[in-house]
Amino acid sequence: MSERPTGQELTEAIAEFLGGEILPILSDHRLRFRTLVAMNALGIVHRELQALPAEDDAERRALAARIRAGDVPAGTLGVVKADVEARLRIASPRYLDRYT
Protein backbone atom coordinates (compact mmCIF):
# COMPACT_ATOMS: atom_id res chain seq x y z
CA MET A 1 0.00 0.00 0.00
CA SER A 2 1.33 3.42 -0.83
CA GLU A 3 -1.24 5.74 0.75
CA ARG A 4 -0.18 5.69 4.36
CA PRO A 5 -1.78 6.19 6.72
CA THR A 6 -4.68 4.44 5.02
CA GLY A 7 -8.20 5.69 5.64
CA GLN A 8 -8.54 2.97 8.24
CA GLU A 9 -5.32 3.95 9.97
CA LEU A 10 -6.54 7.55 10.07
CA THR A 11 -9.77 6.55 11.78
CA GLU A 12 -7.69 4.69 14.39
CA ALA A 13 -5.56 7.80 15.00
CA ILE A 14 -8.68 9.97 15.44
CA ALA A 15 -10.32 7.42 17.76
CA GLU A 16 -7.18 7.30 19.92
CA PHE A 17 -7.10 11.10 20.05
CA LEU A 18 -10.76 11.38 21.06
CA GLY A 19 -10.57 8.56 23.59
CA GLY A 20 -7.14 9.35 25.00
CA GLU A 21 -6.96 13.15 24.97
CA ILE A 22 -10.45 14.63 24.63
CA LEU A 23 -12.72 12.30 26.61
CA PRO A 24 -10.67 12.49 29.85
CA ILE A 25 -10.94 16.29 30.01
CA LEU A 26 -14.69 16.51 29.27
CA SER A 27 -16.79 17.06 32.36
CA ASP A 28 -20.02 18.07 30.59
CA HIS A 29 -22.20 14.94 30.41
CA ARG A 30 -23.80 15.78 27.08
CA LEU A 31 -20.41 16.43 25.48
CA ARG A 32 -19.05 13.17 26.89
CA PHE A 33 -22.05 11.31 25.50
CA ARG A 34 -21.73 12.90 22.04
CA THR A 35 -18.01 12.17 21.95
CA LEU A 36 -18.70 8.52 22.69
CA VAL A 37 -21.33 8.49 19.92
CA ALA A 38 -18.81 10.07 17.52
CA MET A 39 -16.28 7.37 18.44
CA ASN A 40 -18.90 4.70 17.71
CA ALA A 41 -19.57 6.31 14.32
CA LEU A 42 -15.85 6.29 13.63
CA GLY A 43 -15.82 2.57 14.45
CA ILE A 44 -18.47 2.04 11.76
CA VAL A 45 -16.30 3.85 9.19
CA HIS A 46 -13.31 1.78 10.31
CA ARG A 47 -15.12 -1.54 9.83
CA GLU A 48 -16.68 -0.44 6.56
CA LEU A 49 -13.23 0.44 5.20
CA GLN A 50 -11.96 -2.93 6.37
CA ALA A 51 -14.44 -4.62 4.02
CA LEU A 52 -12.99 -2.79 0.98
CA PRO A 53 -10.20 -4.33 -1.11
CA ALA A 54 -6.73 -2.91 -0.39
CA GLU A 55 -5.43 -0.23 -2.74
CA ASP A 56 -3.53 -1.70 -5.70
CA ASP A 57 -0.27 0.24 -5.87
CA ALA A 58 1.60 -2.08 -8.27
CA GLU A 59 1.68 0.57 -11.01
CA ARG A 60 2.99 3.26 -8.70
CA ARG A 61 5.59 0.86 -7.32
CA ALA A 62 6.79 -0.04 -10.83
CA LEU A 63 7.01 3.62 -11.85
CA ALA A 64 9.05 4.48 -8.73
CA ALA A 65 11.44 1.59 -9.42
CA ARG A 66 11.92 2.63 -13.07
CA ILE A 67 12.79 6.20 -12.07
CA ARG A 68 15.19 4.91 -9.40
CA ALA A 69 16.93 2.89 -12.13
CA GLY A 70 17.34 6.06 -14.20
CA ASP A 71 14.72 5.09 -16.78
CA VAL A 72 13.05 8.48 -17.22
CA PRO A 73 11.60 8.86 -20.72
CA ALA A 74 10.03 12.14 -21.90
CA GLY A 75 6.56 12.52 -20.44
CA THR A 76 7.45 10.93 -17.09
CA LEU A 77 6.98 14.19 -15.19
CA GLY A 78 3.46 14.59 -16.57
CA VAL A 79 2.48 11.09 -15.46
CA VAL A 80 3.98 11.60 -12.00
CA LYS A 81 2.34 14.99 -11.52
CA ALA A 82 -1.10 13.68 -12.51
CA ASP A 83 -0.74 10.90 -9.92
CA VAL A 84 0.25 13.37 -7.18
CA GLU A 85 -2.63 15.65 -8.15
CA ALA A 86 -5.12 12.77 -7.85
CA ARG A 87 -3.79 11.97 -4.36
CA LEU A 88 -3.97 15.67 -3.39
CA ARG A 89 -7.62 15.87 -4.44
CA ILE A 90 -8.25 13.49 -1.55
CA ALA A 91 -5.60 14.64 0.96
CA SER A 92 -5.68 18.43 0.55
CA PRO A 93 -7.72 19.72 -2.40
CA ARG A 94 -7.48 23.40 -1.45
CA TYR A 95 -3.70 23.25 -1.73
CA LEU A 96 -4.02 23.11 -5.53
CA ASP A 97 -5.53 26.65 -5.52
CA ARG A 98 -2.10 27.95 -4.55
CA TYR A 99 -0.83 27.21 -8.06
CA THR A 100 -3.47 29.06 -10.08
Add this chain to the structure above:
Amino acid sequence: MTTVDTDSDDRIEMREALEALLGPDIGDPVLLAGGASKEAWAVDAGGERLLVRRAAGGVIHRHTLSLAHEFEVLEAAYEAGVKVPRPITYVADLEGREAFVMERLDGETIGRRIVRMDVPEQLPFQLAEELAKIHAIPADRLPFLAEARLERMVDELDDVGEPHPAIELGLWWLRENRPEPRPPVVNHGDYRIGNVVVDERGLVGILDWEFAHLDDPVRDLGFGLVRAWRFGVDDKRLGGIGDVEPYLERYNRCTGLDVRPEELDYWELAGNVAWAIGCLTQAQRHLRGQERSVELAILGRLGAEVEYEICHLLEQVAP
Protein backbone atom coordinates in the same frame (compact mmCIF):
# COMPACT_ATOMS: atom_id res chain seq x y z
CA MET B 1 4.15 30.55 22.99
CA THR B 2 1.15 28.69 24.27
CA THR B 3 1.28 26.63 27.40
CA VAL B 4 -0.19 23.20 27.98
CA ASP B 5 -1.81 21.74 31.04
CA THR B 6 0.46 19.41 32.91
CA ASP B 7 -0.24 17.24 35.87
CA SER B 8 0.69 19.24 38.92
CA ASP B 9 2.82 16.26 40.05
CA ASP B 10 5.00 16.62 36.94
CA ARG B 11 5.35 20.29 37.58
CA ILE B 12 6.25 19.87 41.24
CA GLU B 13 8.87 17.26 40.36
CA MET B 14 10.30 19.48 37.65
CA ARG B 15 10.42 22.42 40.06
CA GLU B 16 12.33 20.35 42.61
CA ALA B 17 14.77 19.10 39.98
CA LEU B 18 15.36 22.61 38.67
CA GLU B 19 15.79 24.00 42.19
CA ALA B 20 18.57 21.50 42.75
CA LEU B 21 20.19 22.68 39.51
CA LEU B 22 19.59 26.43 39.48
CA GLY B 23 19.18 27.35 43.16
CA PRO B 24 16.18 28.05 45.36
CA ASP B 25 15.24 31.40 43.81
CA ILE B 26 13.10 30.02 40.98
CA GLY B 27 9.54 30.46 39.76
CA ASP B 28 7.09 27.76 38.74
CA PRO B 29 8.20 25.95 35.57
CA VAL B 30 5.63 26.01 32.73
CA LEU B 31 5.58 23.42 29.97
CA LEU B 32 5.30 25.15 26.58
CA ALA B 33 3.49 23.57 23.65
CA GLY B 34 5.66 22.84 20.70
CA GLY B 35 8.14 20.31 19.42
CA ALA B 36 7.06 16.68 19.36
CA SER B 37 10.45 15.18 20.11
CA LYS B 38 11.54 17.72 22.73
CA GLU B 39 9.92 19.34 25.75
CA ALA B 40 10.40 23.03 26.46
CA TRP B 41 9.93 24.38 29.98
CA ALA B 42 9.89 28.11 30.69
CA VAL B 43 11.23 28.99 34.13
CA ASP B 44 12.56 32.10 35.81
CA ALA B 45 15.59 31.69 38.08
CA GLY B 46 17.76 34.23 39.84
CA GLY B 47 16.04 37.03 37.94
CA GLU B 48 16.79 35.41 34.57
CA ARG B 49 14.25 34.19 32.03
CA LEU B 50 15.27 30.64 31.11
CA LEU B 51 14.17 27.85 28.85
CA VAL B 52 14.82 24.19 29.60
CA ARG B 53 14.98 21.96 26.51
CA ARG B 54 14.49 18.34 27.50
CA ALA B 55 14.31 15.06 25.56
CA ALA B 56 10.80 13.63 25.09
CA GLY B 57 9.34 10.89 22.90
CA GLY B 58 11.90 10.18 20.24
CA VAL B 59 13.93 11.74 17.46
CA ILE B 60 12.67 12.96 14.10
CA HIS B 61 15.27 11.00 12.20
CA ARG B 62 18.35 9.04 13.02
CA HIS B 63 20.73 11.90 12.22
CA THR B 64 19.28 14.12 14.93
CA LEU B 65 21.94 15.34 17.37
CA SER B 66 21.78 14.34 21.03
CA LEU B 67 20.99 17.22 23.38
CA ALA B 68 24.62 17.08 24.59
CA HIS B 69 25.88 17.70 21.04
CA GLU B 70 23.15 20.24 20.30
CA PHE B 71 24.30 22.16 23.38
CA GLU B 72 27.89 22.14 22.09
CA VAL B 73 26.72 23.48 18.72
CA LEU B 74 24.75 26.22 20.51
CA GLU B 75 27.89 27.13 22.50
CA ALA B 76 30.00 27.28 19.34
CA ALA B 77 27.39 29.47 17.63
CA TYR B 78 27.22 31.77 20.67
CA GLU B 79 31.03 32.09 20.74
CA ALA B 80 31.00 32.89 17.01
CA GLY B 81 28.67 35.82 17.69
CA VAL B 82 25.60 34.25 16.07
CA LYS B 83 22.29 35.54 17.47
CA VAL B 84 21.26 32.59 19.63
CA PRO B 85 19.89 32.15 23.15
CA ARG B 86 22.80 32.21 25.60
CA PRO B 87 23.63 28.61 26.50
CA ILE B 88 23.73 28.08 30.28
CA THR B 89 24.24 24.43 31.22
CA TYR B 90 23.84 20.88 30.00
CA VAL B 91 22.26 18.31 32.35
CA ALA B 92 22.74 14.61 31.61
CA ASP B 93 19.86 13.56 33.86
CA LEU B 94 16.96 15.89 34.58
CA GLU B 95 14.16 13.72 35.97
CA GLY B 96 15.42 10.77 33.95
CA ARG B 97 16.14 12.49 30.63
CA GLU B 98 18.91 14.67 29.20
CA ALA B 99 18.30 18.40 28.95
CA PHE B 100 19.97 21.77 28.65
CA VAL B 101 19.22 25.24 29.94
CA MET B 102 19.44 28.39 27.85
CA GLU B 103 18.25 31.97 27.86
CA ARG B 104 14.59 32.45 26.89
CA LEU B 105 14.27 34.98 24.06
CA ASP B 106 11.31 37.31 23.63
CA GLY B 107 9.56 37.39 20.28
CA GLU B 108 7.48 35.41 17.83
CA THR B 109 8.46 31.92 16.67
CA ILE B 110 5.24 30.65 15.05
CA GLY B 111 5.73 30.78 11.26
CA ARG B 112 2.16 31.57 10.24
CA ARG B 113 2.15 34.52 12.66
CA ILE B 114 5.54 35.83 11.50
CA VAL B 115 4.48 35.98 7.84
CA ARG B 116 1.49 38.09 8.86
CA MET B 117 3.54 40.43 11.05
CA ASP B 118 4.81 43.80 9.91
CA VAL B 119 8.39 42.55 9.82
CA PRO B 120 11.14 45.09 9.07
CA GLU B 121 12.75 45.17 5.64
CA GLN B 122 16.10 44.23 7.16
CA LEU B 123 14.92 40.73 8.10
CA PRO B 124 16.18 39.06 4.87
CA PHE B 125 19.54 40.83 5.34
CA GLN B 126 19.73 39.74 8.97
CA LEU B 127 18.98 36.14 7.99
CA ALA B 128 21.80 36.29 5.41
CA GLU B 129 24.26 37.85 7.87
CA GLU B 130 23.59 35.31 10.63
CA LEU B 131 23.89 32.43 8.17
CA ALA B 132 27.27 33.76 7.01
CA LYS B 133 28.42 33.73 10.67
CA ILE B 134 27.14 30.16 11.15
CA HIS B 135 29.01 29.01 8.07
CA ALA B 136 32.21 30.56 9.46
CA ILE B 137 32.12 28.42 12.64
CA PRO B 138 35.29 26.27 12.46
CA ALA B 139 34.21 22.70 11.72
CA ASP B 140 37.02 21.28 13.89
CA ARG B 141 35.33 22.95 16.88
CA LEU B 142 32.50 20.38 16.43
CA PRO B 143 34.22 17.11 15.44
CA PHE B 144 31.07 15.02 15.97
CA LEU B 145 29.19 16.65 13.09
CA ALA B 146 28.65 14.25 10.18
CA GLU B 147 28.72 15.20 6.53
CA ALA B 148 25.38 14.82 4.75
CA ARG B 149 25.13 13.38 1.27
CA LEU B 150 22.35 12.91 -1.23
CA GLU B 151 22.44 9.16 -0.56
CA ARG B 152 21.28 9.81 2.99
CA MET B 153 17.91 10.94 1.62
CA VAL B 154 17.64 7.77 -0.49
CA ASP B 155 18.33 5.63 2.60
CA GLU B 156 15.64 7.47 4.56
CA LEU B 157 13.11 6.96 1.76
CA ASP B 158 13.98 3.25 1.58
CA ASP B 159 13.43 2.97 5.35
CA VAL B 160 9.86 4.19 4.79
CA GLY B 161 9.33 1.55 2.11
CA GLU B 162 6.48 3.25 0.19
CA PRO B 163 6.61 4.03 -3.55
CA HIS B 164 6.71 7.80 -4.22
CA PRO B 165 7.48 8.48 -7.88
CA ALA B 166 7.59 12.27 -7.43
CA ILE B 167 10.27 11.98 -4.74
CA GLU B 168 12.20 9.50 -6.93
CA LEU B 169 12.02 11.95 -9.82
CA GLY B 170 13.32 14.75 -7.60
CA LEU B 171 16.19 12.58 -6.37
CA TRP B 172 16.99 11.54 -9.95
CA TRP B 173 17.14 15.17 -11.11
CA LEU B 174 19.32 16.14 -8.13
CA ARG B 175 21.78 13.32 -8.98
CA GLU B 176 21.91 14.26 -12.67
CA ASN B 177 22.29 17.99 -12.19
CA ARG B 178 24.49 18.33 -9.15
CA PRO B 179 26.43 21.62 -9.21
CA GLU B 180 30.16 21.61 -8.49
CA PRO B 181 30.18 20.88 -4.74
CA ARG B 182 31.46 23.66 -2.50
CA PRO B 183 33.71 22.86 0.48
CA PRO B 184 31.41 21.73 3.32
CA VAL B 185 30.72 24.09 6.21
CA VAL B 186 28.81 23.87 9.50
CA ASN B 187 25.13 23.86 8.46
CA HIS B 188 22.30 24.72 10.85
CA GLY B 189 20.27 22.08 8.99
CA ASP B 190 16.79 23.58 9.46
CA TYR B 191 17.35 27.29 8.73
CA ARG B 192 13.91 28.72 8.03
CA ILE B 193 11.01 30.78 9.34
CA GLY B 194 9.56 28.68 12.16
CA ASN B 195 12.97 28.11 13.74
CA VAL B 196 13.86 31.74 14.37
CA VAL B 197 12.67 34.32 16.88
CA VAL B 198 11.46 37.56 15.30
CA ASP B 199 10.16 40.81 16.77
CA GLU B 200 9.30 44.24 15.35
CA ARG B 201 13.01 45.07 15.05
CA GLY B 202 13.75 41.88 13.11
CA LEU B 203 15.77 38.77 13.88
CA VAL B 204 16.21 38.08 17.61
CA GLY B 205 17.72 34.62 17.56
CA ILE B 206 18.11 31.26 15.85
CA LEU B 207 16.72 28.12 17.50
CA ASP B 208 16.53 24.35 16.97
CA TRP B 209 20.07 23.23 16.17
CA GLU B 210 19.37 19.49 16.37
CA PHE B 211 19.88 18.91 12.63
CA ALA B 212 23.30 20.64 12.47
CA HIS B 213 25.75 18.85 10.15
CA LEU B 214 28.46 19.52 7.58
CA ASP B 215 27.22 20.30 4.09
CA ASP B 216 27.40 22.55 1.06
CA PRO B 217 26.73 26.11 2.33
CA VAL B 218 24.01 26.61 -0.29
CA ARG B 219 22.04 23.77 1.30
CA ASP B 220 21.30 25.99 4.33
CA LEU B 221 20.90 29.07 2.14
CA GLY B 222 18.21 27.42 -0.01
CA PHE B 223 16.26 25.56 2.67
CA GLY B 224 14.32 28.65 3.78
CA LEU B 225 12.90 29.00 0.24
CA VAL B 226 10.90 25.77 0.46
CA ARG B 227 7.23 26.64 -0.16
CA ALA B 228 6.02 24.84 2.99
CA TRP B 229 8.02 27.37 5.03
CA ARG B 230 6.29 30.36 3.39
CA PHE B 231 3.22 29.59 5.50
CA GLY B 232 0.76 30.53 2.75
CA VAL B 233 2.49 33.74 1.62
CA ASP B 234 3.77 32.04 -1.53
CA ASP B 235 4.75 35.13 -3.52
CA LYS B 236 7.51 35.93 -1.00
CA ARG B 237 9.93 33.17 -1.88
CA LEU B 238 12.12 33.69 1.15
CA GLY B 239 10.04 32.14 3.91
CA GLY B 240 6.95 34.25 3.17
CA ILE B 241 8.79 37.37 4.41
CA GLY B 242 10.87 38.67 1.52
CA ASP B 243 12.57 38.37 -1.85
CA VAL B 244 15.52 36.12 -2.52
CA GLU B 245 17.76 38.48 -4.46
CA PRO B 246 18.71 40.88 -1.63
CA TYR B 247 19.18 37.89 0.69
CA LEU B 248 21.50 36.13 -1.76
CA GLU B 249 23.44 39.32 -2.49
CA ARG B 250 23.99 40.03 1.21
CA TYR B 251 25.07 36.44 1.88
CA ASN B 252 27.58 36.57 -0.97
CA ARG B 253 28.93 39.89 0.28
CA CYS B 254 29.34 38.61 3.85
CA THR B 255 31.00 35.31 2.88
CA GLY B 256 32.93 36.35 -0.22
CA LEU B 257 31.29 33.45 -2.06
CA ASP B 258 29.67 33.77 -5.49
CA VAL B 259 26.54 31.64 -5.07
CA ARG B 260 24.50 31.79 -8.29
CA PRO B 261 20.68 31.83 -8.40
CA GLU B 262 20.69 28.43 -10.22
CA GLU B 263 22.48 26.85 -7.27
CA LEU B 264 19.80 28.23 -4.99
CA ASP B 265 17.15 26.69 -7.29
CA TYR B 266 18.93 23.33 -7.03
CA TRP B 267 19.00 23.42 -3.24
CA GLU B 268 15.41 24.69 -3.03
CA LEU B 269 14.41 21.51 -4.86
CA ALA B 270 16.69 19.46 -2.59
CA GLY B 271 15.01 21.07 0.44
CA ASN B 272 11.59 20.07 -0.87
CA VAL B 273 12.74 16.50 -1.47
CA ALA B 274 14.16 16.38 2.07
CA TRP B 275 10.91 17.70 3.56
CA ALA B 276 8.75 15.34 1.44
CA ILE B 277 10.73 12.43 2.91
CA GLY B 278 10.56 14.09 6.34
CA CYS B 279 6.74 14.03 6.18
CA LEU B 280 6.83 10.27 5.50
CA THR B 281 9.31 9.52 8.30
CA GLN B 282 7.21 11.55 10.75
CA ALA B 283 4.12 9.53 9.80
CA GLN B 284 6.15 6.35 10.30
CA ARG B 285 6.78 7.33 13.92
CA HIS B 286 3.03 7.17 14.39
CA LEU B 287 2.48 4.03 12.27
CA ARG B 288 5.31 2.14 14.01
CA GLY B 289 3.98 3.13 17.42
CA GLN B 290 7.03 5.16 18.48
CA GLU B 291 4.76 8.14 19.05
CA ARG B 292 1.03 7.86 18.36
CA SER B 293 -0.32 11.23 17.21
CA VAL B 294 -2.88 12.48 14.66
CA GLU B 295 -0.53 15.34 13.85
CA LEU B 296 2.24 12.96 12.82
CA ALA B 297 -0.16 10.59 11.07
CA ILE B 298 -1.68 13.21 8.77
CA LEU B 299 1.78 14.33 7.59
CA GLY B 300 1.97 11.03 5.70
CA ARG B 301 -0.85 12.27 3.48
CA LEU B 302 0.00 16.00 3.47
CA GLY B 303 3.40 15.10 2.05
CA ALA B 304 1.56 15.03 -1.30
CA GLU B 305 1.59 18.86 -1.14
CA VAL B 306 5.38 18.82 -1.07
CA GLU B 307 5.47 16.24 -3.88
CA TYR B 308 3.28 18.54 -5.98
CA GLU B 309 5.75 21.37 -5.37
CA ILE B 310 8.61 19.06 -6.46
CA CYS B 311 6.77 18.47 -9.76
CA HIS B 312 6.14 22.20 -10.11
CA LEU B 313 9.84 23.01 -9.60
CA LEU B 314 10.90 20.27 -12.03
CA GLU B 315 8.62 21.84 -14.65
CA GLN B 316 10.56 25.09 -14.25
CA VAL B 317 14.01 23.51 -14.65
CA ALA B 318 13.16 20.76 -17.16
CA PRO B 319 9.89 21.52 -18.96
